[in-house]
Amino acid sequence: MNAGDPTVYTLYYYPDNASLAPHMCLLHAGAPYQLALVDRAKGALDADWFRAVSPNGKIPAMAVGDPAAGGFVMTEAAALCLRIAEDFPAAGLMPPPGTAARGHAMSWLFHLTNTLQADSNVHNYARRYAATDEAIAQVRAETAARLGAHLGYIDRELARHGAPWLAGDQVTAADYYLLMVAGWLEQFAIPDPPSVRPALRAHLERAQALPAAVEAYRIEGHGPYF
Ligand SMILES: N[C@@H](CCC(=O)N[C@@H](CS)C(=O)NCC(=O)O)C(=O)O
Structure with a gap:
């Protein structure tokens, strides 16, 4: 993926879990994203499909771009927030470097x-x-x-x-x-x-x-x- 590409994110989430802050950051940045529910109430944390996305089995995970086309998956809610801030500097989710x-x-x-x-x-x-x-x-x-x-x-x-x-x-x-x-x-x-x-x-x-x-x-x- 190159800088300036319209990156599409997939946020693996559950309501009011640690996916919430990254979700707010995606919205704040106006980022193109889709949600994928990890229905933990129905055991999805241990489901094969979710472990394939996120071997640690924790919410959230976030795919940056399409993993089948050069994208990748990130974990750790704070890291997700920083990545969104980095991809959308004009949104000001992090102040400019060096300040x-x-x-x-x-x-x-x-x-x-x-x-x-x-x-x-x-x-x-x-x-x-x-x-x-x-x-x-x-x-x-x-x-x-x-x-x-x-x-x-x-x-x-x-x-x-x-x-x-x-x-x-x-x-x-x-x-x-x-x-x-x-x-x-x-x-x-x-x-x-x-x-x-x-x-x-x-x-x-x-x-x-x-x-x-x-x-x-x-x-x-x-x-x-x-
Ligand atoms: N350090 C991780 C913690 C993630 C985390 O613990 N998420 C909770 C939901 S809020 C979870 O998946 N818990 C399931 C479990 O521990 O079994 C992060 O900030 O992303």
Whole structure:
């Protein structure tokens, strides 16, 4: 594929899964894309056809172009967002290379995957981390506390810099990523959900009103959460 080709993406998704932020990025960029439902409720994560696309068996995956004609499949939601940003620089999903704003956006994206999303997954799949009901409850309580601490940090940073978006005045992929993960946490029964933090809540209300977020929720049939 050459730069400038009208790349067609296929996003392997399930509503409100980690495919949501890439979906919002595709819409924000005005990228030509199609959706392929991985119906995990019906066992599709383990289906041969999906494992052939994505051997790791996780949602999302994204084909960039037609794999039969030089295209390829990517995994990891944040990597998908970065690839879309790279293919559509004018959409501004990442600030220009070399700028401070791009540095901030990258820091946020990595931070969100390594903290909020990682602990969200442990909380959500607590049964994989402990054997007894008591131990599972303990994992849930510990991760709920950790999630509260991560959310507190994000809230303080937003209040400190005072800009509307994580990396400054421009919406970036990191903002869609935060909206995705915060939406999951809002639905968890944790004592300190995102909505109780004023600066974070204001950010999430702004983010969920973005046209790409509204459209992704509509297409996927869930949300908004703030
Ligand atoms: N690090 C991966 C995590 C993907 C992930 O865990 N996806 C979930 C859905 S939100 C999944 O496929 N879970 C199925 C499982 O773990 O069995 C990413 O960000 O893309």
